[in-house]
Amino acid sequence: MGKELDLLKGHLRKGDQRLTSQRRQILEEAFSTHDHFSVEDLEDRFRRRGKKVSKATIYRTLSLLKELHLIEEHDFGRNTKYYEHIYGHPHHDHMVCLKCGRIEEFRSDKIEHLQNTVAKKVSFKIVHHSHKLFGYCHDCDE
Amino acid sequence: MGKELDLLKGHLRKGDQRLTSQRRQILEEAFSTHDHFSVEDLEDRFRRRGKKVSKATIYRTLSLLKELHLIEEHDFGRNTKYYEHIYGHPHHDHMVCLKCGRIEEFRSDKIEHLQNTVAKKVSFKIVHHSHKLFGYCHDCDE
DNA sequence: GTTGTTGCAAAACTTTTGCACATTG
DNA sequence: CAATGTGCAAAAGTTTTGCAACAAC
Numbered sequence: 001m002g003k004e005l006d007l008l009k010g011h012l013r014k015g016d017q018r019l020t021s022q023r024r025q026i027l028e029e030a031f032s033t034h035d036h037f038s039v040e041d042l043e044d045r046f047r048r049r050g051k052k053v054s055k056a057t058i059y060r061t062l063s064l065l066k067e068l069h070l071i072e073e074h075d076f077g078r079n080t081k082y083y084e085h086i087y088g089h090p091h092h093d094h095m096v097c098l099k100c101g102r103i104e105e106f107r108s109d110k111i112e113h114l115q116n117t118v119a120k121k122v123s124f125k126i127v128h129h130s131h132k133l134f135g136y137c138h139d140c141d142e
Numbered sequence: 143m144g145k146e147l148d149l150l151k152g153h154l155r156k157g158d159q160r161l162t163s164q165r166r167q168i169l170e171e172a173f174s175t176h177d178h179f180s181v182e183d184l185e186d187r188f189r190r191r192g193k194k195v196s197k198a199t200i201y202r203t204l205s206l207l208k209e210l211h212l213i214e215e216h217d218f219g220r221n222t223k224y225y226e227h228i229y230g231h232p233h234h235d236h237m238v239c240l241k242c243g244r245i246e247e248f249r250s251d252k253i254e255h256l257q258n259t260v261a262k263k264v265s266f267k268i269v270h271h272s273h274k275l276f277g278y279c280h281d282c283d284e
Numbered sequence: 285g286t287t288g289t290t291g292c293a294a295a296a297c298t299t300t301t302g303c304a305c306a307t308t309g
Numbered sequence: 310c311a312a313t314g315t316g317c318a319a320a321a322g323t324t325t326t327g328c329a330a331c332a333a334c
Contacts, residue, residue, distance in 0.1 A: 123280035
């Protein structure tokens, strides 16, 4: 931890914005786990340790971290969005278990490559992509 | 048009449910275009031709058609969900233009195959998947 | 001190639901 | 005519926003 904080600091300084304790705490929380977390998850974690950070601030800060590409937002087909830190971590996609909710990561250079080929064929310039497999994980598929 | 209506009729009969004019109209509308449409789009189309179908019924019916795999629901990163008919049409994935909103379809047997390989490696049983490329289409990427 | 940020509660949105009335089979 | 479906308005849920109080620099 440090590089991502520096990145945030630098960005804030440039925009004449401030590094508040809330922003620092949310960043720390996001990088403290490899799990995918929701806004509610964050609220709970803060609540549990006595630190109160409002929902509004969490949304605003996650939005900021998203712009800086420090975190990524995911829709796993539930009613809430999930987030995960990506800065400093290799790109990957996800498999979502429809039964237990477990999220498994995968990556395939071959798929990424084919994806680029397909896009190039129609002159589509990829900015980012989302590739999700929904089904049953090893433990849930009896 | 006909096969999908028969499929719906058959399902309804089995469940002692009824083929109402609303259900028939929504099905017709969904299969009348190749575009991806939102609930609001449907409402507008009905409104424009003087037929009023309530939002609640649209949601309820789309939900039904989804279960029957007549249509598919998509999240293209906007605030609303989009739908498209899939019955009788080959599977495909999507490229979404971040500027003009255009949706282009693509399919790649090679990607599908690799995807299966990746899943098999961790004993994940795929039920369905979502593969979207976000970026700029030919016309928007100057 | 200035100016940006937070927290709260209200607003905005999409989607769901309860219930009286209408419609189907 | 019995039972299911519709429409309305209210509810539910997530995310956004206006504004007074607060905190960072």
